[in-house]
Amino acid sequence: MKTIFVLLLLCFAASCIEPPDCLLTSTNFVKINLKKQDNTANPLAITSIAVPGTVLTFYPNETVSFVTLPVNPESNETTFVFNYVIEENSVKVNKSASLTVGYKNEIRLISEECGAYQYQQDLTILSTDFTNTKLINTSLLIAVPSNLEIYF
Amino acid sequence: MLAIILSTSALAQQADSVKHKFLPTGLRIGTDLISIIQSNLGEKFNGWEVNTDVDIYRYYITFDYGSWSRHTTIPTGNYENSGNYFRVGTDINFLLKDPDRNMFFLGFRYAQNNFSEQLNYESTDVYNGTVQHELQNNNMTGRWGELTAGLRVKIWKGFWMGYTARLKTAPATKGEDGFEPYEIPGYGLAAKKTSWGFNYQIFWRIPLRKI
Numbered sequence: 001m002k003t004i005f006v007l008l009l010l011c012f013a014a015s016c017i018e019p020p021d022c023l024l025t026s027t028n029f030v031k032i033n034l035k036k037q038d039n040t041a042n043p044l045a046i047t048s049i050a051v052p053g054t055v056l057t058f059y060p061n062e063t064v065s066f067v068t069l070p071v072n073p074e075s076n077e078t079t080f081v082f083n084y085v086i087e088e089n090s091v092k093v094n095k096s097a098s099l100t101v102g103y104k105n106e107i108r109l110i111s112e113e114c115g116a117y118q119y120q121q122d123l124t125i126l127s128t129d130f131t132n133t134k135l136i137n138t139s140l141l142i143a144v145p146s147n148l149e150i151y152f
Numbered sequence: 153m154l155a156i157i158l159s160t161s162a163l164a165q166q167a168d169s170v171k172h173k174f175l176p177t178g179l180r181i182g183t184d185l186i187s188i189i190q191s192n193l194g195e196k197f198n199g200w201e202v203n204t205d206v207d208i209y210r211y212y213i214t215f216d217y218g219s220w221s222r223h224t225t226i227p228t229g230n231y232e233n234s235g236n237y238f239r240v241g242t243d244i245n246f247l248l249k250d251p252d253r254n255m256f257f258l259g260f261r262y263a264q265n266n267f268s269e270q271l272n273y274e275s276t277d278v279y280n281g282t283v284q285h286e287l288q289n290n291n292m293t294g295r296w297g298e299l300t301a302g303l304r305v306k307i308w309k310g311f312w313m314g315y316t317a318r319l320k321t322a323p324a325t326k327g328e329d330g331f332e333p334y335e336i337p338g339y340g341l342a343a344k345k346t347s348w349g350f351n352y353q354i355f356w357r358i359p360l361r362k363i
Contacts, residue, residue: 115227
């Protein structure tokens with residue numbers, strides 16, 4: 001009898017751990033690593049990354065081997081057009097390739113204090129012009145180092 | 153061997169039922185004072201609960217029915233829910249020799265509800281600017297289990313008071329459409345795998361037969 005009472009009391013106490021804090025673990029950014037075929041980082045001279053149908057452009061005239069791009073939270077897919085420059089036979093060539101990612105939007109109310117937020121999961125590659133892409137992680141979480149890899 | 157065990161068990165049960173008379177002696181009907189006080193203290197919560205039990209020797213078959221609604225503001229919006237729930241289960245009395253039939257009990261419940269939720273809020277992103285979201289989860293059902301512990305004390309004639317502490321667990325919902333369920337009426341926050349509740353109750357006992 002005493003044991004049951006103590007066990008119940010412990011269960012009640014354990015359930016008193018109070019409401020979730022406002023720390024968000026999700027982002028609406030897809031993280032993309034740009035790599036060489038040998039799996040090493042490939043700094044790419046990007047002219048711009050544009051989103052068709054919007055005025056948004058990201059990474060104008062930057063050379064990077066890693067990009068983070070926001071997905072549209074009011075849609076189930078977002079297309080990015082990569083405009084970049086590569087050297088072919090010592091000649092600089094302007095290239096363009098598109099990448100369309102799909103995802104599922106979820107809305108969650110964290111708490112009365114923290115409010116609601118929208119997050120994305122189940123990331124997929126719907127279509128792409130890149131010859132070699134790899135989906136690494138389908139969750140758009142802060143802790144996830146990379147969602148996609150594009151090989152040049 | 154099995155036949156001997158079964159027949160011995162049957163004889164023991166027969167003797168037990170003769171000795172203790174497994175017939176109900178009274179029906180208790182009551183309500184939770186905490187829900188009523190909470191409803192009158194502010195505008196956020198509105199709810200009530202009816203609690204009943206009937207005794208069969210040391211076992212009490214219980215049935216509760218309640219209503220729960222909440223309206224609250226959140227950053228950039230508001231949230232509200234409303235629903236009705238019931239619980240059914242059994243309490244086991246551990247004070248068998250009390251002359252007033254006061255009880256300390258442990259028990260369990262199965263609980264189920266029907267509810268709806270609305271969430272309105274604004275979000276901002278680089279694609280769409282500020283967007284107003286108006287989301288609903290309608291015709292939802294929820295269920296969960298409870299372990300209970302508490303007291304029932306006879307105050308005067310048929311008037312009883314008591315409390316019930318509830319460890320609620322294993323919540324499940326069905327029918328969500330617009331957003332992840334936030335609060336399950338009768339249970340609490342849907343994200344919490346265990347939740348606790350406390351009722352302070354008053355009862356009136358209607359005798360069904362003489363003890």
